[in-house]
Amino acid sequence: MRPELLGLIYELLPETHSRPELQHFYSLLRDYPARGGKGLRSELLLLSARAHGVAEQSSQWQSALWLGAAIELFQNWVLIHDDIADDSEERRGQPALHRLHGLPLALNAGDALHAYMWAAVERAGVPGAMGEFLEMIHRTAEGQHLDLTWVASGEWQLSETDYLEMVRLKTAYYTVIVPLRLGALAAGTVPSPLFTPAGEALGAAFQIRDDVLNLLADAGGYGKEIGGDLLEGKRTLITLHWLSGAPPEQQRLFLHEMARPRGEKDPQMIARILDWLRESGSIDYAQRFADEQGADGLTELRRALMNVAQPETAAQILQLAEGYVTRRA
Template sequence: MRPELLDRMLSLLPQQGTRPELAQMLDMLHDYPRRGGKGVRSELLLLSAQAHGVQPGSPEWEQALWLAAALELFQNWVLIHDDIADDSEERRGRPALHRLHGIPLALNAGDALHAYMWAAVARADVPGALDEFLTMIHRTAEGQHLDLYWVEHGEWNLQEEDYLEMVRLKTGFYTVVTPLRLGALAASRTPHPEFTGAGLALGTAFQIRDDVLNLTGDPVKYGKEIGGDLAEGKRTLVTLHWLAHAGETQRHVFLDQMRRARPDKSPEVLDDILQWFRASGSVDYAQAYADAEAQRGLELLHCALEEAGTQSAALIRVVETLAQREA
């Protein structure tokens, strides 16, 4: 993430508390933003703004920077809530906020960051940005609801298309669609209609690769525990493809573990299941699906940017890296 974005985010937050308990709250508000992150979404927004004609240093660039800061604040409060909902152990290489301070305090910190996100949107003062953020939050919450509902109700009678619908809602909008559209709005341009289709395809590819990395990635580069999605009972393309082809014995073992709360799952059995996934061909299947979605999304994005008459080389390079991520 660009250093000026972190400075901008932190400038919105209170800098000191009037008593020790509130000083702790301020430390919590600063925690996830200071842990860093790739800043992929804010970078897409800024590159989209430049592709639509915004020059660094201009008043429009200043507006784009505030929108990018708002997007990063969105990412941080959502991650705090997501880690609580998933009972995650780690975030960006350190214990999740609720592991350090407990669920009630972490939830409150996430709520506070949510409010400061709107402060950044207000600072940007870009026509149409408010509606874009509302749409993004609604779509992301719908996708999160599907994800959590299936876990809460032990639902495994799902098809691959169920997962793909959830991912388009939960990941596609806030990862790619909204950054592209906000960049255009910062330039006082109407976002191209194909940004939605391109962004949903690219966001799907991004999430599938993230699911695969959770099973096979380097823990240091990935920033979260390997196998955490399995321990949390996440529905992924890998899992659903494997379930559709697994033998009865392995399927029974898997579903028995998934019926248990995370602390009651057997680490040894989960490790066996992880090896089954890797040996089954389901990981390769998911990677191939992500490749196809990435290619489709890039083709749609190329067409949209060409029709808009934008200088898009830098944006395309970042999107290609996003679509082909390996960490």
């Protein structure tokens, strides 16, 4: 994340209070933002603003920075809630907030950051920005509901189409589509309708890469626990593809293990399942699928950016988007 965005976030968030309990609350609000993060979404938004003609140091640029701060606040409150919903252990290389301070305090901190997100949107003063944030929240919540419902109900009879619908809602809107659109709005420009199909494909590729990294990445650079998706019983393209052709006994053992609560899962069985997935070819299949989605998304994005005011910055957007779909960390 750009340092100036963290500065704007800190400008919004309260810092000190004479009452110790509220001083603790303020520290919770700053915890996830202070942990950093790549800032991919805010960077995409700012590049989109520049590509559409916003000059740095202008009042429009300041508005774009506030929108970038708002999307970072969105990311942080959603991650707090997501970690609670998934009962995750880690976030950005440290214990998840609810692991450090308990579920009620973490949930309340996430709620408060949600409110500060809207304060940042208001500071931006960009017409149409509130509608974009509402769209982003609605679609992300729908995707999260699908994801959580499948886990809660034990549903594994799912197709690739089901998975893609979920990730296009849960990931694509806040990772690609809305940042691109917000950048255009900051420039006073009508966003290209091609941002949606481009973002849906790129968002799917981004999420599939994340699913792969969760099984293969080096723990030191990933920032989340390796194999956490298996412990949480996440439905991924990898597991769905593997289940469709796995030996019956492996299927039985897998489904039995996935039906157990996270805290009761057998580490040795999880390790065996991870070996089955790695040996099956399903991870390679997911990588190829991500490559195809990424190529489709980049093609649509090139078309969307064909006539923007700053072609040089459009090339940077394409480079960043390509990094989304080829990332290894």
